[in-house]
Amino acid sequence: MHTTHCRWNGTRLATFALVALGAGMTSPAQSAPLPGGTLDPTQIPQFVDPLVVPPVMPPSAVNVVRGGKNVDMYEIAVRQFQQQILPAGFGPSTVWGYGSITAPGTVAEGGSFSYPAFTIEARWRRPVRVRWINDLVDGQGDFLPPLFAIDQTLHWANPVGDCRTGISRPDCAGSSQMSYAGPVPLVVHVHGAHTFDHSDGYPEAWFLPGLAQLPPTIQFSAGSLYDPFRLASPLGGAWDDVPGSAVFEYPNDQRATTLWYHDHVLGITRNNVYAGLAGFYLLRGGPSDIPGRLPRPAPRLGDPPGMRYHEIPIAIQDRSFNADGSLFYPEDRAFFEGLAPDQLQIPFIPDPALGGPSDVPPIWNPEFFGNTMVVNGRTWPFLEVERRRYRFRFLNGSNSRFLILRMENGLPFRQIGAEGGFLPAPVALADLLMAPAERADVIVDFTGVPAGSTITLRNFGPDEPFGGGAPGVDFDPADPSTTGRVMQFRVVSAVGHDHSVPPRQLVLPRRTRLGAEDRVRQLGLFEEESQTVLVSTDADGNVVLDPAGEPFGPTAALLGTVQDGALLWSSPITEDPALGDTEIWELHNFTVDAHPIHLHLVQFEVVERVDMLTGARRGPEPWETGLKDTVIALPGEITRIKARFDREGLYVWHCHILEHEDNEMMRSYCVGGSPICALADQ
Numbered sequence: 001m002h003t004t005h006c007r008w009n010g011t012r013l014a015t016f017a018l019v020a021l022g023a024g025m026t027s028p029a030q031s032a033p034l035p036g037g038t039l040d041p042t043q044i045p046q047f048v049d050p051l052v053v054p055p056v057m058p059p060s061a062v063n064v065v066r067g068g069k070n071v072d073m074y075e076i077a078v079r080q081f082q083q084q085i086l087p088a089g090f091g092p093s094t095v096w097g098y099g100s101i102t103a104p105g106t107v108a109e110g111g112s113f114s115y116p117a118f119t120i121e122a123r124w125r126r127p128v129r130v131r132w133i134n135d136l137v138d139g140q141g142d143f144l145p146p147l148f149a150i151d152q153t154l155h156w157a158n159p160v161g162d163c164r165t166g167i168s169r170p171d172c173a174g175s176s177q178m179s180y181a182g183p184v185p186l187v188v189h190v191h192g193a194h195t196f197d198h199s200d201g202y203p204e205a206w207f208l209p210g211l212a213q214l215p216p217t218i219q220f221s222a223g224s225l226y227d228p229f230r231l232a233s234p235l236g237g238a239w240d241d242v243p244g245s246a247v248f249e250y251p252n253d254q255r256a257t258t259l260w261y262h263d264h265v266l267g268i269t270r271n272n273v274y275a276g277l278a279g280f281y282l283l284r285g286g287p288s289d290i291p292g293r294l295p296r297p298a299p300r301l302g303d304p305p306g307m308r309y310h311e312i313p314i315a316i317q318d319r320s321f322n323a324d325g326s327l328f329y330p331e332d333r334a335f336f337e338g339l340a341p342d343q344l345q346i347p348f349i350p351d352p353a354l355g356g357p358s359d360v361p362p363i364w365n366p367e368f369f370g371n372t373m374v375v376n377g378r379t380w381p382f383l384e385v386e387r388r389r390y391r392f393r394f395l396n397g398s399n400s401r402f403l404i405l406r407m408e409n410g411l412p413f414r415q416i417g418a419e420g421g422f423l424p425a426p427v428a429l430a431d432l433l434m435a436p437a438e439r440a441d442v443i444v445d446f447t448g449v450p451a452g453s454t455i456t457l458r459n460f461g462p463d464e465p466f467g468g469g470a471p472g473v474d475f476d477p478a479d480p481s482t483t484g485r486v487m488q489f490r491v492v493s494a495v496g497h498d499h500s501v502p503p504r505q506l507v508l509p510r511r512t513r514l515g516a517e518d519r520v521r522q523l524g525l526f527e528e529e530s531q532t533v534l535v536s537t538d539a540d541g542n543v544v545l546d547p548a549g550e551p552f553g554p555t556a557a558l559l560g561t562v563q564d565g566a567l568l569w570s571s572p573i574t575e576d577p578a579l580g581d582t583e584i585w586e587l588h589n590f591t592v593d594a595h596p597i598h599l600h601l602v603q604f605e606v607v608e609r610v611d612m613l614t615g616a617r618r619g620p621e622p623w624e625t626g627l628k629d630t631v632i633a634l635p636g637e638i639t640r641i642k643a644r645f646d647r648e649g650l651y652v653w654h655c656h657i658l659e660h661e662d663n664e665m666m667r668s669y670c671v672g673g674s675p676i677c678a679l680a681d682q
Contacts, residue, residue, distance in 0.1 A: 156267020
């Protein structure tokens with residue numbers, strides 16, 4: 001399942017892309033679509049439905065608090081509903097989505113509940129306060145079960161509290177191989193937000209729906225850090241009004257940029273995000289914005305139907321489906337091995353059913369790659385674009401898939417921003433490399449494209465873990481008939497005048513670079529194989545126990561330090577910046593895959609990458625010269641990032657391959673010695 005151990009080289013890829021396009025090169029045909037559900041992706045019509053442009057989330061109210069400062073108030077719930085993701089003729093998909101309880105219906109009913117969610121529009125230094133509500137209940141008020149199988153043997157939220165340690169508590173590794181039946185815990189993280197720890201969506205601050213009575217199997221209605229954060233929050237009694245909710249506040253005191261919000265529960269983020277829990281959070285205004293110079297308009301509250309937008313957020317995700325339209329996600333480890341469940345003949349945690357101990361989770365899959373591309377909640381949509389400039393805010397919202405986006409006619413992307421706001425200057429790119437959770441703010445100029453043209457946005461990233469290198473050279477690109485296609489642009493004549501500034505003439509806002517570091521930390525990225533289960537493949541293709549065989553794996557992905565090696569989520573905190581300190585974190589990738597590493601709270605600078613074998617150094621890629629919150633750490637390299645830790649509290653850093661994050665590739669860190677940090681070490 002692993003790609004070759006090669007270094008990503010942006011110049012090499014860009015050159016390859018231009019040569020390939022000029023020569024009419026295409027990626028090799030795939031013999032069969034990726035495995036998934038019962039719906040063959042090649043039978044799904046492409047480019048038949050228009051792209052959905054996410055509308056703006058309606059606020060609940062505007063209150064004046066704390067010295068007369070306006071605060072935008074929202075009440076946003078998570079609910080289950082059906083949405084037509086596939087084209088007409090296929091069944092609707094059951095999904096989870098965020099929506100405003102002041103506009104309670106689904107989009108089809110004229111409401112705001114949608115996958116992906118409506119966009120939260122925020123203004124610089126104008127706080128946003130959200131009551132996040134877990135409303136995963138049916139019409140009778142009973143809890144809804146998970147949409148996908150939940151592996152209780154991982155270190156996860158665990159409302160049942162059946163810990164393998166024998167001490168009942170939430171947030172522990174469970175003792176059952178069975179999938180958890182519900183109710184489902186939730187907690188929201190605004191990804192990239194410079195916010196308080198009590199509002200950051202700490203993975204152990206989850207909460208269940210506000211049920212009148214919990215099932216007898218449920219011992220805990222909230223995570224171990226829910227109450228400590230609630231009590232520490234200056235929002236006070238606002239938390240106590242609605243059972244099954246939490247009130248978070250975002251000060252919006254950072255640079256104008258593209259953020260997004262998604263679920264962040266310990267051990268089941270992959271399940272909940274895959275179910276649909278994601279949406280854009282756009283921060284505008286302030287000295288680091290350039291209003292009036294970029295393509296517009298973007299969606300606003302109260303826009304009339306049929307409004308044409310020239311600034312559009314675009315969330316790209318891979319999914320698989322069953323024939324009835326339901327989403328498919330694997331429910332056993334055999335899927336990752338390409339086997340039927342009865343072909344994987346090994347013991348699993350915690351019951352050594354075949355004799356001998358096991359450290360292999362029965363349900364968790366190390367990565368997942370869907371066989372269908374979904375953009376803003378629809379499979380392979382099209383967008384009608386005028387002959388003018390457009391601003392696209394791209395998000396890779398996939399669980400595991402790295403994207404390499406390319407316009408098939410060679411039309412360049414002019415990237416103007418990343419996760420931390422605008423770059424120092426626009427960067428012209430033939431390809432956009434995007435790891436899960438990365439964002440790219442780009443201008444695409446369709447002015448010179450003849451009306452009537454169609455352009456397919458292609459994906460040349462691999463249908464497997466990314467290890468660096470160039471498509472067609474170091475790895476096979478995605479299937480050109482399915483996952484190698486993303487969406488289609490249909491060019492029409494322009495209406496009105498384009499008042500935006502051409503990218504080459506844009507002067508982007510300056511920023512003050514971080515000063516000298518106070519400390520350098522040497523951190524590690526690790527992958528773990530089984531310590532107890534040795535296997536081989538028999539004549540019938542079964543994977544069986546074999547004392548002379550190879551270790552089964554991977555069983556987990558982990559973070560740690562170079563000095564201490566791999567550490568668990570439950571290991572004591574090792575990253576403890578002093579309040580106000582600037583630090584360099586050196587990310588040593590000892591695995592064979594690239595990992596997108598995300599730090600909560602901060603936006604950081606990418607300093608350089610160092611080859612661990614040769615010591616060769618290279619600076620950040622052109623699109624990494626601004627601030628970022630997620631960085632690609634390539635195998636065999638040390639990725640050096642610099643951040644200033646300016647807010648006291650308890651936060652996390654982790655891999656944003658969601659399957660990795662859910663199985664130990666996440667660690668807490670403590671800024672300024674906050675007292676609440678001691679609770680994370682218990």
